[in-house]
Amino acid sequence: MIDVEASRAYRAGIAMARLQAAVQPIMSICIQGAFIVVLAVGGIRVAAGELRLGDLIAFILYLFLLVMPIGSAMSAFVQIQSGLAALDRIQEIARLAPERTDEDRPSPATREASNREAAPGTAALRDTSTGPSRATRAIVPPAGSxxxxxxxxxxxxxxxxxxxxxxxxxxxxxxxxxxxxxxxxxxxxxxxxxxxxxxxxxxxxxxxxxxxxxxxxxxxxxxxxxxxxxxxxxxxxxxxxxxxxxxxxxxxxxIGLVEQEAPVLSGTLADNLRLAAPDATDVQLRRVLSAVGLDALGDRTADGLDLDLGEDGIRLSGGQRQRLAWARVILADxxxxxxxxxxxxxxxxxxxxxxxxxxxxxxxxxxxxxxxxxxxxxxxxxxxxxxxxxxxxxxxxxxxxxxxxxxxxxxxxxxxxxx
Ligand SMILES: Nc1ncnc2c1ncn2[C@@H]1O[C@H](COP(=O)(O)OP(=O)(O)O)[C@@H](O)[C@H]1O
Ligand SMILES: [Mg+2]
Missing domain, CATH: 3.40.50.300 (P-loop containing nucleotide triphosphate hydrolases)
Structure with a gap:
């Protein structure tokens, strides 16, 4: 299944590269060819006295001014095509069935539960709907059974x-x-x-x-x-x-979750950490990084927390990704x-x-x-x-x-x- 998709993507990539390689030279040949034709025909007519030299030069200058926007239009066309392909992909994701949003229309059972004299834990659950867990943790037993x-x-x-x-x-x-x-x-x-x-x-x-x-x-x-x-x-x-x-x-x-395959988003180290705790200060980020043994990652380079992790965290090893997930879950508290x-x-x-x-x-x-x-x-x-x-x-x-x-x-x- 994945094999088939991968080889299809591979073939599409080759076709794309071929097309791109062809478009550029064909465009240049057309432009240069048109120029030569104009020069030749114009030159003959100037020699024959049918055209003044000034007119020919003016014409050629116009031609140059015209060629530029035509070239731009061509490359815009290419860009629009690849943009449309990307849009297709986005729409594909948008078409995926969403998780059932029971929260939009609470079932009778939920309403009953929230009217019921609630156990402390249940109260804690409801409280969190209005804000981050941190605010409520001080007043209710934090853990959940x-x-x-x-x-x-x-x-x-x-x-x-x-x-x-x-x-x-x-x-x-x-x-x-x-x-x-x-x-x-x-x-x-x-x-x-x-x-x-x-x-x-x-x-x-x-x-x-x-x-x-x-x-x-x-x-x-x-x-x-x-x-x-x-x-x-x-x-x-x-x-x-x-x-x-x-x-x-x-x-x-x-719930804080460290998945088996720790996902990393493209962006900086700090970006990835602040996914979990948007308000965390740099000091907090550094503290949690050292708690998971990742402090060297930021310190070794001049970038520090602004270290770019690359697309999909490509610059991280498996162990570093895992520890980043730990850092995130600890920050999320x-x-x-x-x-x-x-x-x-x-x-x-x-x-x-x-x-x-x-x-x-x-x-x-x-x-x-x-x-x-x-x-x-x-x-x-x-x-x-x-x-x-x-x-x-x-x-x-x-x-x-x-x-x-x-x-x-x-x-x-x-x-x-x-x-
Ligand atoms: N998304 C999925 N769709 C269908 N089958 C799955 C999926 N994820 C796991 N399975 C199957 O469920 C079983 C248990 O998988 P999993 O819970 O990942 O096991 P473990 O984590 O103990 O290794 C396996 O047989 C696996 O093939
Ligand atoms: Mg597993």
Whole structure:
């Protein structure tokens, strides 16, 4: 699929280069040719006495004045063409089905929830709708508890669009879908769900790790917690409120996320950090950079925080991107932290530094970390072992070494215990 698209883009690029290479010389030849023709015909007529020399010179000067705008018009035409192509691409993105905006029309359940005598946590959720979490953190218990009950989830048959078509409201109405896509309400053909009856509780202010072989569904759990997708079955609650009743914008203003593929935008180091905290001062930015071991990045060059990271952060290594994501999430200062294999690309010394940073950051916060290295989560409050979409064990490191074959197997493979 990607192969086909890539080779199509490659061929289009070649055709484009060919055209561009041809246009320039053809234009020059036309212009020079026209000049020679005018000069030749005019010269003959001047020689024959039909035309005065002054008139010919005037004509040629006019010709030069005319050629310039014609040339400009030609290159404007080329630019307009590539502009139109870019516009096409933008419209393609604009046509993607948006996430279902339940927040626009609160369901009866949401209204009921907001009228109800609310638990402290629920009050905190509502308060954040008016401002950043920081303002409310001082007065309400900051952390959030999360509970998954019997969560089952399948990706829609073609969920490559980031899940917009997979989103379904509780009453079963489908999100707006482009015409050429299959109905997302239809059950997918392949049998096993990605998550199958997953249940566990993350107490407020605790640290929970998700471990398991790759493909077990760990990233999918985080995606559901962020409400990128809705569970096919079962429920997720946040501080006792069903996730489906919390507007996405509100929910996400409570959650800091470090994704498995840390995205970096083109722009400067400071730009990328201020995405998370627009009002942060330079001093704050530097402090958080040093907390994640990225201080050298800004200091090594004269640019400092204005260091240009290049298109898509091309000038950063994988580990640097990951640490930038850490810096962002720490700056954002959210009560819940979700991290997906957040130290997978850094060396062990940096990992130690990040461990320390996480230790400080997880005070008063609810933390859920997908861990690839068990040593980084051995001291967590609980570890959830996922395998093929099911929770096979929950407990502390010591408990799991006793009870879970899979966990003991992973631990011995990582040389945490002797086999
Ligand atoms: N966007 C998606 N669309 C369809 N299937 C997906 C998508 N993302 C992940 N999967 C599938 O779901 C399963 C679990 O994936 P994931 O949650 O990423 O596992 P983990 O993070 O534990 O490695 C895998 O079989 C994967 O192929
Ligand atoms: Mg993953």
């Amino acid at each position: 999360i509970e998954l009950r019997d969560v089952t989830f399948r990706y829609a048959p073609d969920a490559e669009d980031g899940g917009a078509t997979a989103a379904r409201s509780p009453d079963g109405t489908a999100a707006p879908v482009p015409q050429d896509r299959p109905d997302p309400a239809e059950p997918p053909g392949d049998g096993r769900p990605v998550l199958d009856g997953v249940s566990f509780t993350v107490p407020a202010g605790s640290r929970t790790a998700l471990v398991g072989p790759s493909g077990a569904g760990k990233s999918t759990v985080l995606a559901l917690l962020e409400r990128f997708y809705e569970p096919t079955d079962g429920s997720i609650t946040y501080d006792g409120t069903a996730l489906s009743e919390i507007p996405r914008s509100e929910l996400r203003s409570r 959210r009560p819940v932290l979700l991290m997906d294999e957040p130290t997978s690309a850094v060396d062990s010394r940096t990992e130690q530094l990040l461990q320390q940073t996480l230790g400080e950051a997880s005070r008063d916060r609810t933390v859920v970390v997908v861990a690839h290295r068990l040593s980084t989560v051995a001291d967590f409050d609980q570890i959830v072992v996922l395998d093929q979409g099911r929770v096979t064990a929950v407990g502390t490191h010591e408990e799991l070494l006793e009870e879970s074959d899979l966990y003991r197997d992973m631990a011995s493979r990582q040389r945490l215990v002797s086999a």
